[in-house]
Amino acid sequence: MTTETKIVTKNLNLHYGEKHALKNISLDIPVNRVTALIGPSGCGKSTFLRSLNRMNDLIDNAKIDGSVLIDGTDIYHNGIDVVELRKKVGMIFQKSNPFPKSIYDNVAYGPRINGIHDKKILDEIVEQSLQRSALLDEVKDDLKKSGLALSGGQQQRLCIARALAVNPDVLLMDEPASALDPIATAKIEELIYELKENYTIVIVTHNMQQAARVSDYTAFFYIGSLIEYDETKKIFTTPKEKQTEDYITGRFG
């Protein structure tokens, strides 16, 4: 890999009780690129994604070993402030989940919690975040409108703006477009393409064509193991592993 690495996982194992959900995953995720995680349901791709900002901590019987280094720091080390970590590593979910508040307050929520109350600074953050999430033009005349009154695609871009408002380095996206129509999906995909200039993006998607379109690197997971990881171009034209080829061509199972 020629570009600089942002996230390194080393021998990452995760158990949910008896279930070995991630098996020895070692993966280098490059900075300012889009890395897609693909694989059939239950393969571990979402579990892996959630382990990158310790979302699995919230699950009682999850046990993790190995390491996840972001900018060289092990995020599972004692003394890591998980709130700080999640500021740095933002997350966008499958179902858009704006707060039942105005568009403005949705985006300003994180900065306010972080102690920013100056109206001028908040205005700037809100405008810049909505601009970066390609939503500003559609909502700028009515920022007081409820976030819940927006369309599904707009709500998802609002959630992206909300994540950007706390100035993260990494964006984790778990099926960010799977509940959207094709036009809204295309907008999210274009947005991902633009965002990678400034952010490192890791995206889980069931839609292989989407992985092909938006990502620079693709990792194929199967039953908790990383089967193949390479440039997306290579995965989708000349994969090395037969299992990868069978999966992406739809011959699986």
Place this chain on the structure above:
Amino acid sequence: MQRHFEQELNGLKTNLIKMGSLAEKAVHDSLQALLNDDTDTAQRVIDGEDRINSLEIEIDNSIVDILALQQPVAIDLRMILSALKINNDLERIGDHAVNIAESVFSLAKCEKDSYIYLPKMAEVAEQMLHNALDSFIHSDTKLGMDVLGMDDTIDNFNKDIFTRVIDRMKNNQRSIEAGMHLIRVSRNLERIADLATNIAEEVIFIAQAKIIKHHADEIKINPHSE
């Protein structure tokens, strides 16, 4: 909405235009070399073949990536399928230019009366290639149709040259070597014109989704014709 896919399509088109200008220059130089007995220029055409070949591979690879990663449809799909064929046509045009350039070395040493209609035929073939490339660059289907109309002229030149050279060879054995090369050049020019015609047909296919090769309308294989 801006599509970043657009940039990839434009990149592909730019590379094809580059390929077109290399092929066009190879044809032009090979004919100039022929008409002036200029073996240095002929050698340059032969040496330039590698560049055309490597660009062909580069374009092919980029098309594979676009097909695999972007799943193009409708006009984008037609453009990419046509790009694949045009790329191949241009590479073959480069090969024909090299064939002509190779004949320059023999013809320069041969006794020959005249090039018969070859200079005129070369002019028409070059014009066809130029117009075919222009029609691609500007998506100009009218210019593309003009190219198709010129193909008969080339075929007639080819037949006439063939007949004239045979007559010469019958009358004068010493004209056989030059005669064989003149026929070879004429055949290569005829192929270049055919390939220019193919390119023009692709331009019409991209713009109108209409298959016009092999008189497709008459044999009812046009998907969109009534």
